[in-house]
Amino acid sequence: MTDPLAAEAxxxxxxxxxxxxxxxxRLGVGRNRVHELLRGFRPRSGPGAPTPRTGCAPRRWRSGLKVGR
Structure with missing residues (x-):
């Protein structure tokens, strides 16, 4: 059974x-509890999501050759 607090998190x-x-x-719980609620859950990042370091979309690879250079 799914914890409603985990679903909300x-x-x-x-x-x-x-x-x-x-x-x-928002939930009024501790850091460890939030990590427990989110354990095993990884939100899907869409293609072309900005990388944290550069803020640019990742380069695409096709057949081992860089595209869009």
Missing amino acids: RRLRVVEQLSVRDIRA
């Missing part, structure tokens, strides 16, 4: 794109 993470800090504040 996952919804906040995916739909509202909140950080762990924001989820903690």
Whole structure:
């Protein structure tokens, strides 16, 4: 059976794109509890999502050759 608190934490993470800090504040639980609720859950990032370091979309690879250079 799914914990309703876990379902809410996952919804906040995916739909509202909140950080762990924001989820903690919204649900009123500790950091470890939020990580337990989100354990095994990884939101899907779409293709072309910006990388944290550069802010640019990742390069595409086709047949071992770089495309769009």
